[in-house]
Amino acid sequence: MTVHLLKTAVGIADIEHLRRVQQTRRARWDGREIVRGYTRNKPRRETELVDGGSIFWIVKGRIQVRQRVFGLADAVDDEGRVYCEMHLDPDLVETVPVPRRPIQGWRYLAPAEAPGDLDAGHVGQRADDDTLPPHLARELRELGLL
Template identity: 45%
Template sequence: MLHITRIAFACDSFATLADRMTSRATEGKVRLTTRYRPKRHEELVGGSLYWILKHRLVARSEILGFEDAEGGRTYIVLSDKLVPVVPVPRRAHQGWRYLAAVDAPPDFGDTTSSGEALPPELTEQLAEIGLF
């Protein structure tokens, strides 16, 4: 499975990103505009878009498909469900980048992790001071 990464532009916290996704949702979907359709778009359907916030992958949204948008642009159609992931350092970049499944961080609350999942806000704070 193939995924992509993208900056959560103008979001200063996980809560801000979650609010943005909720406000833009229509019928359980969020349409994200991009200039170019990814060449490997067929491989991305069923994968996820991983959000970069403060130089870390912090959440993901399932990619449901791609649609044509006005002006020759493309919509990346995402699930409106934002899934927190274990934060992983990631440099900022413009647009999107491919992410192989083996490099994707696990979800919070994944059955392979021990103990209960921490809230995303707490994990952000721990990561900021280098403890997570």
């Protein structure tokens, strides 16, 4: 059974900012292009996570984007502390924005609780969508109506 992760994108202003930051973390792993992500504690449900799971990013109080998780690896920093290196898909997939308070570290996210991917059928849902007047779209999202 697949499981996802939920993590706050600390210090990130928007999806484009996340994309720019991750450009500096690109690498090759197992024959594919990846982005390296880091977290202190390694998820124990690794098998379920790499079996189609994604990391869903909370950006400015909303889950807005996700990335597939290809793998996890133990790593050690210069001071000898162990951490987890996440091997992520470089492609960021925008999701239907869902309000969510920031969290410390990460949490598991069940597939049934994960927001759907954003597509053309979700009018007025993108954080930067101008289909509706911005003030109206923002108010409707805050009320949970979009």
